[in-house]
Amino acid sequence: MIKIPYEQVLDKIKSNSELGTEDIEAKIKQKMDQLSGLISKEGAAHIIANELGVQLYDQFSGRLQIKNILPGLRDVEVLGKITQKYEVKEFKVGERAGKMGSFVIGDETGTIRAVMWGDIAEKLNELKKDDVVKITAAYSRENNGYKELHMNERSELEINPDGETVEVKIVEEKQERKKINELKQGDNVEVLGTIVDMFDPKFFEMCSECNKRAKNEGKCELHPESPITYSYVLNAFLDDGTDNIRIVMFKEQVEAFLSQNNEGMLKIKENPESFSEMKQNLLGSIVKLGGKAVNNQMFDRLEFIANKVDLTPDPKEEIKKMEENAI
Numbered sequence: 669m670i671k672i673p674y675e676q677v678l679d680k681i682k683s684n685s686e687l688g689t690e691d692i693e694a695k696i697k698q699k700m701d702q703l704s705g706l707i708s709k710e711g712a713a714h715i716i717a718n719e720l721g722v723q724l725y726d727q728f729s730g731r732l733q734i735k736n737i738l739p740g741l742r743d744v745e746v747l748g749k750i751t752q753k754y755e756v757k758e759f760k761v762g763e764r765a766g767k768m769g770s771f772v773i774g775d776e777t778g779t780i781r782a783v784m785w786g787d788i789a790e791k792l793n794e795l796k797k798d799d800v801v802k803i804t805a806a807y808s809r810e811n812n813g814y815k816e817l818h819m820n821e822r823s824e825l826e827i828n829p830d831g832e833t834v835e836v837k838i839v840e841e842k843q844e845r846k847k848i849n850e851l852k853q854g855d856n857v858e859v860l861g862t863i864v865d866m867f868d869p870k871f872f873e874m875c876s877e878c879n880k881r882a883k884n885e886g887k888c889e890l891h892p893e894s895p896i897t898y899s900y901v902l903n904a905f906l907d908d909g910t911d912n913i914r915i916v917m918f919k920e921q922v923e924a925f926l927s928q929n930n931e932g933m934l935k936i937k938e939n940p941e942s943f944s945e946m947k948q949n950l951l952g953s954i955v956k957l958g959g960k961a962v963n964n965q966m967f968d969r970l971e972f973i974a975n976k977v978d979l980t981p982d983p984k985e986e987i988k989k990m991e992e993n994a995i
Contacts, residue, residue, distance in 0.1 A: 735777035739810035748773030774836035849910035861908035924977040
């Protein structure tokens with residue numbers, strides 16, 4: 669089933685009608701009220717688009733821009749530049765075993781995760797950041813609220829095709845604000861709260877060549893002669909008065925949270941006692957975090973993986989949001 673995100677439907681109506689955002693949302697609310705709550709906000713938006721003669725489904729074949737890739741499409745072709753690359757993993761589910769790998773590509777309209785299954789996953793070893801790739805015969809799906817592009821034995825991946833260039837624009841996702849006690853698995857939202865506990869950062873070795881975890885006695889299995897660098901993870905607890913939740917932050921988010929660069933983090937690694945003062949300064953502070961609520965299966969608990977860190981939320985903006993929520 670092909671799904672169009674609510675914000676994208678809103679943008680389509682706005683760009684193909686003379687209505688502003690407030691007018692469109694008012695019509696959507698009115699439609700929901702008319703149907704006595706029997707329809708979702710997304711469904712009401714589709715009805716309004718249809719009533720206004722706005723075509724939501726433009727192009728389902730040929731090369732697509734990333735913003736036009738919707739869950740449920742087949743035979744997708746897309747051109748993008750690699751912004752992140754992950755390692756190939758082996759899996760076994762019952763009698764089924766295989767390999768999978770993934771990377772993130774971007775173009776001037778946004779970014780998307782591409783997942784490779786089976787033998788094509790081996791091509792991941794040929795890829796590096798900033799390579800331009802052309803993907804054909806892929807299919808799209810939704811995973812925890814995110815669009816993904818999947819490749820199997822039918823799909824093709826061409827690396828740095830002749831004459832093709834891509835400009836990448838990182839599109840900021842609008843994140844809904846939620847209270848901690850409202851969070852559910854897969855929510856991609858914003859939370860605001862007080863840091864009530866923190867744990868020492870944990871460091872792990874990475875290969876400077878392929879950026880993979882160095883698990884072989886501090887050496888990369890593929891590049892044993894390459895220098896080792898370090899990445900890190902930090903856990904904290906956030907409380908907003910409704911509940912508290914464990915926050916998980918990785919490299920870039922850790923640096924933003926502690927106001928450190930990589931050099932500063934390595935000093936903490938060599939002198940862990942220096943972290944105590946940073947911890948005391950952050951405990952009790954109010955922070956705004958963007959990210960995703962995920963279920964930690966090992967401990968059977970909901971956690972929040974942060975991808976945005978704001979140590980100085982704007983008081984005026986926060987008061988405005990409180991007033992809007994109170995209405």
